[in-house]
Amino acid sequence: KAGVTxxxxxxxxxxGQQVTLSCSPISGHRSVSWxxxxxxxxxxxxxxxxxxxQRNKGNFPGxxxxxxxxxxxxxxxxxxxxxxxxxxxxxxxxxxSSGNTIYFGEGSWLTVV
Amino acid sequence: xxxxxxxxxxVPVFEEAPVELRCNYSSSVSVYLFWYVQYPNQGLQLLLxxxxxxxxxxxINGFEAxxxxxxxxxxxRKPSVHISDTAEYFCxxxxxxxxYKLTFGKGTLLTVNP
Numbered sequence: 001k002a003g004v005t006x007x008x009x010x011x012x013x014x015x016g017q018q019v020t021l022s023c024s025p026i027s028g029h030r031s032v033s034w035x036x037x038x039x040x041x042x043x044x045x046x047x048x049x050x051x052x053x054q055r056n057k058g059n060f061p062g063x064x065x066x067x068x069x070x071x072x073x074x075x076x077x078x079x080x081x082x083x084x085x086x087x088x089x090x091x092x093x094x095x096x097s098s099g100n101t102i103y104f105g106e107g108s109w110l111t112v113v
Numbered sequence: 114x115x116x117x118x119x120x121x122x123x124v125p126v127f128e129e130a131p132v133e134l135r136c137n138y139s140s141s142v143s144v145y146l147f148w149y150v151q152y153p154n155q156g157l158q159l160l161l162x163x164x165x166x167x168x169x170x171x172x173i174n175g176f177e178a179x180x181x182x183x184x185x186x187x188x189x190r191k192p193s194v195h196i197s198d199t200a201e202y203f204c205x206x207x208x209x210x211x212x213y214k215l216t217f218g219k220g221t222l223l224t225v226n227p
Contacts, residue, residue, distance in 0.1 A: 004156070031213065033213070033214065033215075035215075042217060042218075042219045042220060043203065043205075043215075043217040043220075044217075045214040045215065045216070048213050048214055050213075055213060056213055056214045058214070090156055090157065092157075094213075096213070098145070098207070098208075098213060099145045099162075099164045099207075101159055101162065102147075102159075102215060103159070104149075104156040104157040104158070105156050106154075106155055106156040107155075107156050
């Protein structure tokens with residue numbers, strides 16, 4: 001079956017703009033989570049959604065937000081982009097129970113100039 | 114709070130040599146432990162995971178890891194590496210119960226040389 005799909009794969013934005021990233025989870029998975037990966041900070045958890053409800057949230061400013069739709073697809077939005085938001089954003093999905101394998105997509109590369 | 118320490122940021126080895134990538138964790142609750150691999154310009158792929166039971170866990174591509182509760186470690190091993198194993202390896206932990214997020218270590222870059 002198809003894996004986790006993220007779009008777009010690459011994008012360039014200007015400081016102050018906003019961006020929306022999209023994620024389609026593996027069919028049947030109800031949990032979607034988002035991570036930011038940077039060379040300096042490594043992999044950091046942003047938030048996790050299960051059945052359209054945010055269950056967990058990381059330590060990121062309110063400029064970072066997300067949502068999940070009834071078909072489990074998810075979007076994350078970053079408003080008022082800063083240079084430091086340049087990163088690989090990874091979406092992951094799982095069945096949603098503790099200990100379930102979490103499968104990752106290939107990520108969306110965001111460059112802020 | 115949970116944390117993961119990967120003791121080596123880079124590990125160079127020769128092809129067909131054995132390798133061990135070290136991982137230590139700290140947590141106040143029972144944990145689940147994972148190793149992921151990331152090839153250049155790709156996402157993360159699960160190598161193996163420990164939930165409970167046998168402390169020796171076998172994964173894909175010939176990798177295995179041993180959970181040691183007393184030493185709070187989860188080291189990854191492979192008896193004979195290939196050039197294709199060159200990648201970044203991440204150890205991660207998640208808490209039991211309702212904690213569904215992964216806390217990652219900083220990663221270990223494994224470089225396999227001919």
